[in-house]
Amino acid sequence: MVTAFSRHRHRFVTVRVWDRFEETCRGGGDPVQENSPFDGVRRWLQPDAGRGRGSDQEFFAARPDLVLAAQRAARGLRGEFVRYLDVTGNRVRRVTIDVPDADHGVARLDITDTEAPFGLTVRELQVATCVAGGLGNQEIADALGCTRRTVATHLEHVFAKTGAASRALVATLIATHDAYVAPLPSPGLVLPGPLLTVLREQPPAPSVSRAPKRQPAVLGTVYPAGGADVVAMRRGTKLAVQELNARGGIGGRRVEHVTVAATPETLLEKVNGLTERGVDAVLLGNFPLPYARPAIASVAAAGIPVLHSMTGQALSEDVHADPGGLGSVFQVCSTESAYVPGLLRTVRFLAGTGAFRPGRKRLAVLQRESTFDDGLFERVQRHADEAGWNLVFLEPVPDHTANFGEMVRRLERAEPDAVSLSIFPEPTLRSFLTAAAPLREHALMHAAWSPVAPGFTERLGGLSEGLLWSTVIGNVESPVCTGFEQRFRSTFGAEPGLAAAAVHYDIVNVLAQAWSRVSRPWDFAAVREQLRSAVSFGVTGAHQFVGLGQRGLSYPDDTVDPTRGHPHLVYRISGGTNRRLAPPVFS
Incomplete structure (x- = not known):
């Protein structure tokens, strides 16, 4: 028996592997976007x-x-x-x-x-x-x-x-x-x-x-439609596959790339379609947690390795709670729970340099509704207490909110010195920054992940000026990163951005390393063991799935050893340029 998730949020159902596999195979979906054998x-x-x-x-x-x-x-x-x-x-x-x-x-x-x-x-x-x-x-x-x-x-x-x-x-x-x-x-x-x-x-x-x-190794990918970060992810994956095949494939096997687009509502159908088509692994883009959980559980029920870079804490906790049913799920990065302590660590550094002087150390947090859970308040409160800050505001926000007027008025009454925003879609972030213009005169604004998208500062213009933002996984300055960025520009005639393209480029190569060490890419048990035991270094740093629920580590949030995880990168936008803040803990 294994435990899998129903479509309903936070509700569990127990099903037989056999029954779950049958459910998986009922998915159809539209024809894939790339030819598949x-x-x-x-x-x-x-x-x-x-x-x-x-x-x-x-x-x-x-x-x-x-x-x-x-x-x-x-x-x-x-x-x-x-x-x-x-x-x-x-x-x-x-x-x-x-x-x-x-x-x-x-x-x-x-x-x-x-x-x-x-x-x-x-x-x-x-x-x-x-x-x-x-x-x-x-x-x-x-x-x-x-x-x-x-x-x-x-x-x-x-x-x-x-x-x-x-x-x-x-x-x-x-x-x-x-x-x-x-x-x-x-x-x-x-x-x-x-x-x-x-x-x-x-x-x-x-x-x-x-x-x-040698039959090909078949990689299935599912990405949401649109968005500069999604385009970067797709291109990072495509570049990795092209380079692998240019080197002769994996042990003489060509990598076939089957990619489909999905809305959150069609995600389960599309991953079931890939499972039915016989892919050897599935790589997912970023989807809202309530839709990602059943889709991941469905693929895992067939034993197929699933790799992703979503940061919802519940995803890795699911795997930890059900290693038998979800043991084929691998999260390449840490969770978004690292963003608030990372912000507080950064403002301490800024205060020490005189670049930021918080008045009463009052913190406000806006968390996207899709990842808001019952334990969130306790976790954020603990982080604030440990840093000597007062948590004065914590509310869930629908992922696609367009009107922040009333919320901003409540925020102003709370008089925060710093406001931390969860990972919101770019239009939602734009709406908030527009509504919060008066608040930004005295409060530091921090956003997670969204500004990694290529062209973010150009699209938001003055709204992005002064914004502090961070990501728990992104481009790490190194010869490997420099080479990747040059090849990306040469191939696509565009900038790779600071995270999205590199993350998915690395995921493909981590999977390829595991495939290269087994006799057959569809020997899922052997591939899973290789993913669990392998250590590799890519554009975004060290990759190993040793965190809770087979996830990657963030430095210094999860490990004090920078060679074991991805550095928690923090930037500030100044003059339309992303300037990395580099205190000793991030170097």
Whole structure:
């Protein structure tokens, strides 16, 4: 049993993995924006012991022969790759069975509708398979229940359609195109050993098989529509994939990138669609917490690794509370709970330099409603007390508020020296800064994340002047970062910004490192173990998922060792330029 989240906020439901996987597979969604070789795929994952699971339960329930083939592969093959054509019901389907060379046996079975090679009919494919298996015309006639003359006619058609001039060449073409058919027309066929292992009860003596072809590693990404930060994320991901493939892929496997756009309301449907299409990992953009939680739980129910950079504290707490059901979820950064203590640490530094003189150390916090929880007040109050500040205002704000007039009037009555704003969409932040113009004359304004978007200061103009802002993950000055920024500008003719593009560029490379250390990217258990144990360094600093709920660390919020986490970066906008504040704790 695993625990997954319902659509309703803060409500839990317990479901069986099997049932959850079935729910996952009901998602459809619009066609992906990039061509994918997995459209229409039916997938079955079969361990060498125990029950498997599939993306189309009704189909596999009606085809126990295919499940049996996967079971035989899981038990009898290691590091092998088998392809053939299933012609049951006179319909041609491509069957691919892939087994990693790991100690634990698990087979991935993929079924896709396809066209017969060379325009052969099902009967002609059966005849050609028998020829490739070494049978003479009379043996073929006996196997198929027809006359030798009928076999000869079919064989003439095979010669004509394939252009082959001999039986030997027919055998070569069938092998080259993996066009052997199942059910096997005859038990006496001499075929490659791995193929017979999965299609016959008693496999023959081992034979030398062809080196397995490398199927691509398939990365599915889902991003919200619009926004400069979203564009930067998409481009960072695209650049990482392009560079990986330019270097030859991952262990010889090309990385296929399947990306879809989603609104918060369609997010669950879209991730289910990616799961059904057979992606090997899912990378998510930033979505509101009430929509992100069920979507993440749905993908995790299928065991597929999910990586994201959302900072809602509940996300990592969910994983910590349910490591069995959500153990494939990895959060690359710390949580937004670090922003208030980071602000208070910064104002202490500014006060020490004389750049900011708070009067009565009165703090106001506006938290986006989608991440507001019952424990928030206690946490913020504790941070304020530890820093010697008075918390005088704390309210939830709908994520897309346009009118802040009444709230600003209440803020003015609270007379804060500093106002901390949660991660709000840029239009919401603009509305607040516009309404709070009088308040800004005597109070320091701090925003989280939103100003990382390329062109932020140009779009907001004077509204951004003097704004203090921070991010728990972003570009770290280093040769790695400089090289990334140069390649980004060269590729897209645009600035990468200070975080969004680099974060998603790094996520792809962290995943690629894990993939490179396993036999198959779809061996999800092995990939998860690599993600948990790996340490890497990228554009945004050190990556390791050792924080609560498999998340990254923020320095100095979560660790005093800057080599173990991402520096909590703080900037102040002056003259339209983001100027990084660099006290010793951030260096």
